[in-house]
Amino acid sequence: MTNTTPFDWQPFLVGWSGEWSDSLPGDGTPSTADEAARLVRWLGFPPASEERIAAMEDRLGRRMPPSYREFLKASDGWQHAGGFIRLLAGTTDARWHDNESGLADMFEEYLDDDAGPAERRDADIWRRGLQLDVESDATYVLLDPEDVGDDGEWAVYTWAGWRAAPPERYANFAEFMRSMHQEFHSLRARPADGQPEFANDTTRELDALVEQARLEALRGNWERAEHALDEARQYGRPRAAGLGDQIRRLLGRTSMVYFEDVATDPRYAPELLPALVAEHAAHSYWDDSTLMFHLRGAGDDVVSLAYAMLEQVRNGTYRYTAAGPFGEAVEQARELARWGDTDGAWRTLTDALPAWQPLGPDHLAPLGWVADPLLGPLLTPERGRELLSTPRAGQTGEAPSPAAGLDPDNLAWLADRDPHDNLTCYRFVLVEGVNPEDLPERLADGNEAALDDPMTSDEARHRSFRAQMVFSSYDDRALTAIGRAGTRWSFAFDGNPAHFDLQRFVSPAAAASAGTRAVVVWSGLTTRHGEPFFHLSVAQDGAEQYAFTYADGEIHRTGEIPRALDPDRFFGSREEGPMAERSLLEAVTGEFGVRLPRYAITNGRLHTFTTRSWTRPPGKGETYVVTGMTGDAAR
Known part of the structure; x- marks a missing residue:
């Protein structure tokens, strides 16, 4: 050239x-x-x-x-x-x-x-x-x-x-x-049968550029590599698009990324097909013909693998695996992500990345994990740049600065009201010294004590609504996502609670605290006036120790409340109520040493289950409404 x-x-x-x-x-x-x-x-x-x-x-x-x-x-x-x-x-x-x-x-x-x-x-x-x-x-x-x-x-x-x-x-x-x-x-660039090989000074120079770009990418110099691969791709050089697409996908650029020629190669299909079919699954609900278009030229084995992966991605059962030490890190990262520690999961992957080995000369970075339901949500553009900047596959280079963690080390982020988080109201239970998988037996009864597979909050709500056949105005069972809330605590979090009614509310703290401590927080709007409210209750060994509820400008309290959590310090007047939420959440963080994983709750996938009702049964003379749905209507 x-x-x-x-x-x-x-x-x-x-x-x-x-x-x-x-x-x-x-x-x-x-x-x-x-x-x-x-x-x-x-x-x-x-x-x-x-x-x-x-x-x-x-x-x-x-x-x-x-x-x-x-x-x-x-x-x-x-x-x-x-x-x-x-x-x-x-x-x-x-x-x-x-x-x-x-x-x-x-x-x-x-x-x-x-x-x-x-x-x-x-x-x-x-x-x-x-x-x-x-x-x-x-x-x-x-x-x-x-x-x-x-x-x-x-x-x-x-x-x-x-x-x-x-x-x-x-x-x-x-x-x-x-x-x-x-x-x-x-x-x-791809001559048909009977045509001469298309080789000249330009193609030879570009092909050498592609090979140099591959080595630069493995050394962590992905920007230089991407620029060279883009130039070669404009000339239709083999390998350039397939290599460049791997960089683009890890940067979050999914449009027009098909891993040309590489995804259909049996050597690379286990790594690249998951990313390809996951993007297809996200945008094609009824017609899979476009997937076959991007698999043109693939053998029967690769096509069968692609459709098997497509089914797994759609039903949430796909699991990414890798060989060697990096594969061991993948399993550890999945377990951390499963319980909400997405920052820890990411660090586990990147710490093992230098030991990662490609499947062949046209493989630049691990990619199949982006389709894994637990690992895929870890990817952000910043993290993608960190991964691409990390030397790997035996190449040497300067290690990048770690991408900033996404989870604050506190509870105060809940007061930010970030529109992207969609958490205008929330409630959660914290239990000390208990693993997350043990929470359902403390907060639910019977069949509802079973954990659902990890899913996003939207997926969980949709599935719960389809499964629920009877709805009662007195029944307030919380659909909660669970995980770890720090080194000693577990959480059950509901980001879409019903309206709070002080007259009927029953805190689940006591039932959850058998043999340990439990904390309940609920923040949102009251049913009657739509005013902000805040509830905190703390129980130990099956008995409530103290609690308060700020609602309608008044404070209702029971038990001996520690000074750090005394509601009088936060709610001096009716106008100060909404402004006190952040300070109270900071106080709860300091008192119990707890946190909630923002990224996992708002963007990741967590196990879910449905708790017992947070309201008491109706009293004598109290009326309530029960509605039911047939199986066909639920579907």
């Missing part, structure tokens, strides 16, 4: 012509023009003189932009620009388009009533543009005399109706021609 300046046309055009000539099949029947071009190894025409260019500018009434003008001095026109333009105009054939195609009317019809000046200007290109395509496959090429850069260059716009895409813009004519050279390479 010749490294030239944009205006160094001669070596660029000579190189392109030679590559084109060498790529023609020997047994074909070329046109007279093509045969002549092949014999002289030149796709262009004689250079245009300054007088000829000046005459053209007089005819058109405008001085031509610099890069097109310099091109004309090297060749007065061009054949086979890319794959769909057979002839580009020189000084004689360039002409104002003047909406000859009627495309200005078509694009204006697509404009909304509130379309701005820029959108209307784009549609008007078909009236003001200078047309450069002379012979093409229904492809238009226009220079825009009103889209001019500081360097005096006119933008180039191309459009073909069969591409079903908006016009493509290039900053100048030189950039357009470089892109057409890349398109020519991309179309020749």
